[in-house]
Amino acid sequence: METTLYLTRHGQTEWNLIDKMQGHMDSPLTELGIQQAVWLKVRLEDVHFDAIYSSSSSRAINTARILSNNRPIEIQTIDSLREINLGLWEGQQIEHIQRKCPIQYAQFLTKPHLYSPIGHGESYLELLERTIPLLEDIISKHKGEQVLIVTHRITLKVIMSFFMKKRLHEIGDMPDIYHTALCKISINDGSPKVVLYDDISHYQE
Incomplete structure (x- = not known):
């Protein structure tokens, strides 16, 4: 009995375009972000999904709506699938953060075991602790099924x-x-195998 998880990141947003950190904050999908979701929708249109889960952030929900492609499945929105909480960095330009917090920002990208959020943010370990139990629960609920999950970078x-x-x-x-x-x-049999990682072969430009 094979269980299959299809996982993806939301489409490009307006804040992605201007290098502004989002985290638990949000911004709308750009035209390209919508197009990216449409490309993936076409790629997945012959896949039968038994369930669709999305982060409760609107950029993920709107991506999931495009990917659902009018399938008669309710999109289940889950707070635990939201992006890492970036604390005081949310809503700030990356260039400003790099100037003010060069060590912390470098650790955020390349040394997650050393990264400590500024303000009321999350560490990588805290992110693991809120997401992995959810994934284990999804796998348990959908044995032998195919599930789509829309989340964040x-x-x-x-x-x-x-x-x-x-x-x-x-x-x-x-x-x-x-x-x-x-x-x-x-x-x-409870043993996961990574079939795809960061595959963008559906991109058309």
Whole structure:
């Protein structure tokens, strides 16, 4: 009995375009972000999904709506699939953060085991602790089924690190995850196999 998870990041947003940090804050999808979701929708249109889960952030929900492609399935929105909470960095330009907090920002990207959020944000370990139990619950509920999950850049990277058996300090060495890039996990007899990671072969430009 094979369980298959299809996981993706939301499409490009207006704040992505101007290098502004989002985290739990939000901004609308750009025209390109909508197009990225449409490209992935076409790629997945022949896949039967038994369930669709999305982060409760609107950029993820709107991506999930496009990907659902009028399937008669309710999109289940889950707070635990939201992006890592970036504390005081949310809503700030990346260039400003790099100037003010060069060490912390470098650790955020490349040394997650050392990164400590400024303000009421989350560490990578806290992100793992809120996402992995949810993934285990989804797998338990949907044995033998195919599930689509729409989330965010760092959240998806952390989820994939779990399935790839990466340790916390190794997450910074993992390849980045692009907008609407597809990850795929197949699970047989409780053993997960990474079939796809950050696959953007559906991009048309």
